[in-house]
Amino acid sequence: MTKYDDNTTSGSASSADHESLSVLMDGEANDLDIARALRGVAESDELRAYWRRQHVVRDLMAGQSGTAISVDVSEAVRTAIASEKRRYANPIISMAVAASVTVAVVLGGQQALLFNDNPINPVTAPGEIVQVPGTGAVQASFAESPVLQSRPVTARSSVPPVDLYSNRVSYNRLADERFESLLKVHNTTASAASITPMVSRSIDPKDSQ
Amino acid sequence: MLPASVWAQTDCDLDPAIVDAVDQMQRSHQEFSYSGTFLKESSGSRNFIEKSHRAGDERGQLDYVNASETEEPQAVWAPRGPRMSACELGKLYAFHLERGPKVAGRDSVLLHLRPRDGLRLGYRLALDDASGLILKSESFSEDGTLLERHEYASLTVTPKDENSEAEGPTLLMQHLDIVGLPFGYKASLARGFEEKALFVSDGIAAATVVFEPLSDDLLPGEGAVRHGATLTYSRGSVVSGTGVLVTVIGEVPLPAARLIAEAVRVVPGR
Amino acid sequence: MGSGTLALSDGDDKLVKRAKKGDSRAFDLLVLKYQGRVAQLISRYLNNAAEVEDVTQEAFIKAYRALPNFRGDSAFYTWLYRIAANAAKNHLVALGRRPTSDMALDDSEVFDVPGRLKDHQSPDEVIMGQELEVLISRTIEELPVELRAALTLREFEGLSYEEIADVLECPIGTVRSRIFRAREAIDVKVAQRIQGNES
Numbered sequence: 319m320t321k322y323d324d325n326t327t328s329g330s331a332s333s334a335d336h337e338s339l340s341v342l343m344d345g346e347a348n349d350l351d352i353a354r355a356l357r358g359v360a361e362s363d364e365l366r367a368y369w370r371r372q373h374v375v376r377d378l379m380a381g382q383s384g385t386a387i388s389v390d391v392s393e394a395v396r397t398a399i400a401s402e403k404r405r406y407a408n409p410i411i412s413m414a415v416a417a418s419v420t421v422a423v424v425l426g427g428q429q430a431l432l433f434n435d436n437p438i439n440p441v442t443a444p445g446e447i448v449q450v451p452g453t454g455a456v457q458a459s460f461a462e463s464p465v466l467q468s469r470p471v472t473a474r475s476s477v478p479p480v481d482l483y484s485n486r487v488s489y490n491r492l493a494d495e496r497f498e499s500l501l502k503v504h505n506t507t508a509s510a511a512s513i514t515p516m517v518s519r520s521i522d523p524k525d526s527q
Numbered sequence: 528m529l530p531a532s533v534w535a536q537t538d539c540d541l542d543p544a545i546v547d548a549v550d551q552m553q554r555s556h557q558e559f560s561y562s563g564t565f566l567k568e569s570s571g572s573r574n575f576i577e578k579s580h581r582a583g584d585e586r587g588q589l590d591y592v593n594a595s596e597t598e599e600p601q602a603v604w605a606p607r608g609p610r611m612s613a614c615e616l617g618k619l620y621a622f623h624l625e626r627g628p629k630v631a632g633r634d635s636v637l638l639h640l641r642p643r644d645g646l647r648l649g650y651r652l653a654l655d656d657a658s659g660l661i662l663k664s665e666s667f668s669e670d671g672t673l674l675e676r677h678e679y680a681s682l683t684v685t686p687k688d689e690n691s692e693a694e695g696p697t698l699l700m701q702h703l704d705i706v707g708l709p710f711g712y713k714a715s716l717a718r719g720f721e722e723k724a725l726f727v728s729d730g731i732a733a734a735t736v737v738f739e740p741l742s743d744d745l746l747p748g749e750g751a752v753r754h755g756a757t758l759t760y761s762r763g764s765v766v767s768g769t770g771v772l773v774t775v776i777g778e779v780p781l782p783a784a785r786l787i788a789e790a791v792r793v794v795p796g797r
Numbered sequence: 798m799g800s801g802t803l804a805l806s807d808g809d810d811k812l813v814k815r816a817k818k819g820d821s822r823a824f825d826l827l828v829l830k831y832q833g834r835v836a837q838l839i840s841r842y843l844n845n846a847a848e849v850e851d852v853t854q855e856a857f858i859k860a861y862r863a864l865p866n867f868r869g870d871s872a873f874y875t876w877l878y879r880i881a882a883n884a885a886k887n888h889l890v891a892l893g894r895r896p897t898s899d900m901a902l903d904d905s906e907v908f909d910v911p912g913r914l915k916d917h918q919s920p921d922e923v924i925m926g927q928e929l930e931v932l933i934s935r936t937i938e939e940l941p942v943e944l945r946a947a948l949t950l951r952e953f954e955g956l957s958y959e960e961i962a963d964v965l966e967c968p969i970g971t972v973r974s975r976i977f978r979a980r981e982a983i984d985v986k987v988a989q990r991i992q993g994n995e996s
Contacts, residue, residue, distance in 0.1 A: 336977070336981065337973075337974075337977045340973075340976060340977040340980050341973060341977070342808045342811075342812075342826075343807065343808055344807050344808065344951060344957075344958065344976070345807030345808040345809075345810075345811075346807075346808075346957070346958045346973065347808060347811065352811055352815075355826070356815070356820065356822045356823060356826075357822075359822055359825060359826060360822045360825075366825070366829060367988075368984065369826060369829050369830070370829040370830075370832075371984060371987055371988060371991065372980060372984065373829065373830045373831075373833065374833060374929070374987070374991075375929075375933060375980075375983055375984070375987055376952065377833060377834065378926065378929055378930050378933055379933060379952050379953070380952070382834065382837075383926045383927070383930060384837045384926075385833035385834055385836075385837050385926075386832075386833045386834075386836035386837045386840065386849070386922065387833060387922055387925055387926060387929070387991075388921075388922060388925075389832055389833060389836040389849065389850055389853060390832065391828070391832055391836075391850060391853050391854040391857065392825060392828045392829050392832060394854050395825075395828050395854055395857045395858060395861070396821070396825055396828075398854070398858050399821050399824065399858070399861055400821070402862075448751035448752060448753050448758065448760075448781055485745075485746055485748040486748060486749075486750055487750075488745060488748070488750070489748045489749055489750025489751075489761055489762075489763065490750035490751065490752055491750070492745075492750060492761045492763075492772070492774075493750045493751050493752045493759045493760060493761040493774070494752045494759065496737075496759050496761055496774045496776065497752060497754055497757070497759040497776060500735065500737060500759070500774065500776045501754075501757065501776070503717075503720060503724065503735060503737075504733075504734075504735040504757070504776045504777060506718065506720070507717035507718050507720060507724060507726045507733075507735045508726070508728075508733035508734075508735065508777065508778075509718065510715070510717070510718040510726055510728070510733075511728045511730060511731060511732075511733045513549075513552055513553055513611070513730065513731050514661075514733075566890060566891065568891070573887045573888075573890070573891045574887065575886075575887060575890045680890075
């Protein structure tokens with residue numbers, strides 16, 4: 319039997335992982351292949367290197383000899399993404415609006431209704447969290463993910479024990495979501511200032527389709 | 528920034544050159560048309576933007592040179608608040624004026640605005656000698672950190688046509704009587720969103736305030752994030768059994784945002 | 798050599814779908830797949846190797862953040878390349894260097910035209926690329942004919958496994974296995990050469 323004999327079984331687990339990556343490269347992976355491939359690359363530097371090499375080979379075979387063989391930013395990108403994920407340790411709290419709630423702001427006889435009846439779109443680029451002083455128990459660093467206690471659901475009239483850390487994280491996230499949805503509004507309203515020091519109130523375009 | 532000794536005096540003891548510069552800066556959008564390209568740097572991101580404006584127009588145009596898709600040019604509102612005198616502003620900011628660098632190939636003067644308290648940001652503006660337009664603007668936090676920079680790389684300026692129509696009316700600001708706003712700030716209904724938002728400003732610093740219902744599963748609290756010079760502060764509170772989320776978004780420091788959020792009185796509808 | 802385009806987007810859909818849901822391992826695979834080409838694109842604008850790497854990294858992070866907005870109207874790599882091109886242009890502008898008009902690329906230009914001068918590459922990389930091309934060609938030629946046939950139909954003709962099974966008159970499972978083993982054989986040689994260079 320030659321080593322290329324059709325009857326050879328796939329052998330070791332890592333060989334099966336390689337094969338899953340090979341199939342994935344061709345767009346022919348089934349769910350099992352994908353699951354194996356993803357698990358494998360999360361656990362094995364060698365598998366990541368294999369995948370990377372296979373694409374270099376493919377590029378060269380396709381005549382893309384200009385492909386930058388030695389550039390590897392994957393580690394740096396992985397780290398950056400992981401740290402962005404840690405910023406918000408809590409799952410998003412949904413802002414379902416109770417249709418019956420009407421809050422009126424009474425100011426000099428004027429009444430203003432609620433700004434927003436609709437759910438806010440999720441954040442795409444988190445802002446820098448600002449430390450809000452005066453709450454004592456809140457941790458200084460949001461880099462760690464401590465074990466969060468679930469918040470008890472209580473009637474408004476009582477004063478439940480507040481898990482300050484997770485509450486702060488939720489509010490930071492709310493603030494960031496509002497930045498995304500309100501910036502355009504603010505840039506319009508702020509033109510009512512007599513002097514706009516911003517050379518131009520502009521909104522960064524999203525890198526989107 | 529600069530040492531205290533060089534800062535100008537207040538109470539209209541101001542150097543006439545400063546008074547002129549502030550005045551010219553406020554008139555510039557009515558008296559000049561311009562178009563050019565500027566670089567905006569904020570929170571580590573950089574964007575290259577083209578802008579055009581016609582003298583006296585309420586709106587100008589913005590074009591994103593670097594957008595990854597074809598973005599429609601945006602209409603943006605030109606600044607059009609009631610004129611504030613340098614004297615009034617001088618109570619809130621200490622001014623300093625000096626010869627500036629060439630920006631976009633144009634001569635400029637550098638106007639520094641140092642906040643007199645921790646309730647507003649600091650600015651360094653390069654004003655065009657010829658027109659008073661802001662060629663470059665830098666905003667600084669309380670501790671002197673640069674938050675955001677906008678700078679024109681190229682700019683063409685033309686004076687308003689002599690025969691063009693008289694300038695449009697300045698926005699009338701009806702101030703709302705709200706107790707507890709940070710010193711120097713006044714509130715009014717927001718331009719363009721009169722029934723839905725408030726506008727709070729000291730003439731330079733600007734913040735918008737909106738209200739939403741507070742979700743039942745969220746306890747009272749507060750949080751804040753900053754993108755460049757813009758702070759977004761959200762505070763959830765309960766008033767007579769009704770949960771309200773107040774958000775203050777603007778180029779203000781955190782203490783000012785908190786005061787603004789607290790000052791807005793919220794009562795259930797009658 | 799081959800068409801390039803046919804094989805490029807294979808498998809992306811499934812990875813992109815998972816990445817959009819937050820699976821960063823799927824995104825990691827996309828980074829590893831495209832970083833060479835993205836860096837190549839960016840190096841048309843920037844000459845400095847360290848800058849190229851920085852901006853390549855930045856492009857992928859921007860793409861990750863923008864993933865929720867990717868609707869799949871175009872191929873993932875087309876969308877990714879636009880983000881990368883803009884990141885490179887922004888970088889130039891911020892350094893006070895304006896991109897020249899002949900650097901404006903449309904999608905069709907991001908694929909190398911054979912014979913085009915690749916003056917953005919370092920000499921080492923050019924040599925390595927050439928050596929690898931020779932090595933790969935030779936290894937393919939030395940493969941047993943049934944493995945060579947399967948790989949050729951996949952990489953150069955862009956046929957699906959099912960189509961290859963038709964042509965070679967064998968089961969799809971055999972096609973899958975042959976292509977895999979052909980790649981293993983090439984990988985052994987390529988890994989040796991690359992690792993030899995890196996050690």
